[in-house]
Amino acid sequence: MSQALPRIAVFGAGSIGGYLGGRLAPVADVTLIGRAKAMAVVQDDGVSVTGGSRPPRYVPASALRTATGPDAVAGADIVLITVKSADTVTAARDLAPHLDERTVVCSLQNGLHNAELLRAELPEHTVLAGMVPYNVVQTRPGHFHQGSEGALMLDDVPAARPLIATLAEADLAVQPHADMRGVQHAKLLMNLNNALNALSGLPLRTQLEQRSFRACLALCQREALAAFRAEGVEPAKLMPIPPALIPRLLRFPDAVFRRVARRILAIDPHARSSTWEDLQRGRVTEIDMLQGEVVAMATRHSLPAPASARVVELVKRAEKTPPDRRDTWTGPELLADLRAACR
Template identity: 40%
Template sequence: QLAAALPAGTGVLSMQNGISNAAVAAQAGAGLVVLPGMVPYNVAELGPGAYHRGTAGRLVAQRHDVLDGWPPVFEAAGVPLDLVDDARPIQWGKLLLNLNNPVNALSGLPLRAELMERGYRRCFAALMEEALGVLARAGIAPAQVAALPPGKLLKVLRLPSPVFRIVAARMLKIDAKARSSMADDLTLGRRTEVDALCGEVVRLAQAHGMQAPRNAKMVQLLDVWPRKPEQLSPARMSEALGL
């Protein structure tokens, strides 16, 4: 639709979570300059036309001539945009954090409340640890997009909750209303983006002769939701992931 409506050479930012969306969009929109980007903050839809930004951060996009002159416009609009030469490490760094999205969606809780449950944090950490092993095999070094590098974040996530509350005070600066977009999708009975997150880890693992069973399990759990909606307790989710 964009290719039909826009002049050839128009820049289009693909700001979706995941890794492959810009490539898919480029195939669908021949003639457009599709560039990958990343949204670091949480946005929750509180109602029709009401969107709530619950965390902080700056937009990131792949540097290209079509974006020359645009950063000041984004800055003036209150959504600052940083341009980078290679967005792929940042996309993978964000994907690692997004592995909490299916955990949050299946918990039925707002993000902050879910992160205060150690059982859910252990599930998130298990998914991230599995993904880091796959990335290491693939020779991909994810960028640090959170306050802590991924390895240290794993240790923090597994801390007892009273200690986690202190050590991760910056991470917990999340609006009480914030939740993952995947949770919104479940509420509305829509297909989720789990295949672009956990599914991407599974495909990368397979491409390098590995398995990613925990991320594969999360894809399965989200895929059956429309037919069997069921929120999972920390214990049940941990059991499903083999923890």
């Protein structure tokens, strides 16, 4: 008698959730829960997932369940939370009445505090912290493309083992990690480029190949690293060089950077940041959980973070401007603006 597939619900099935749901569908009973318009596309056309050094995969509508309400998590073994960080508490409260006692909840969101917020709202449930290292963009409705590489990371605890096994069976690279707090701070350090990429209007690789844009990122990272030290947090080493040295690497001349930072530039030529995608779709961004987090942390310790504060200001201005009227910044323009903010 064959063993039943694990039941996995993806709550907040946007770009990351849709991609992971599509990859997991062959090895799990997957329910995507998201906006009505997005779920209607999946019901009609299924899901296509590409990138990540894996063959493209089409998942027909018949191989996925879809829903728009939190009651669809009833009976799930695992619930993956992929909503925007600002919606975490609301999501937890909506889900709470429908979760089985045995259900494991896993946050796969940007930001530092989502797992602890979920634990506070769902004290009877096991909540895992997770980290998605790669960029995913919805290239058109129902089509999700992974534009960069890396392994998913999850809390190294026994409750995570079934999810880790299922992800591995789906050919998704995954690593348990004992210090997810350090991992999330390291991810924030790299995610500080999300807003800069959105302001540039360029594909990620094109933007990162320009020294002036990298210098903007280095300014924000230096502020973040100072705030991390004040908080007593050591960001995990997720790259060959220590986090503290990344701002120095970013300032190398373009030709040198391309030689020594191949891993950073191992990005699909068409990949964009999630902040860029949010602005293009007219959605509120997660800037408060990116440079905004750095500003909040620095403020707690009476440290300056003027470059990060200026980026927050620019992104919030962009949120209020229609895409066809929104200015994009060249690297030299943005760097001059951030340096002026730092004076």
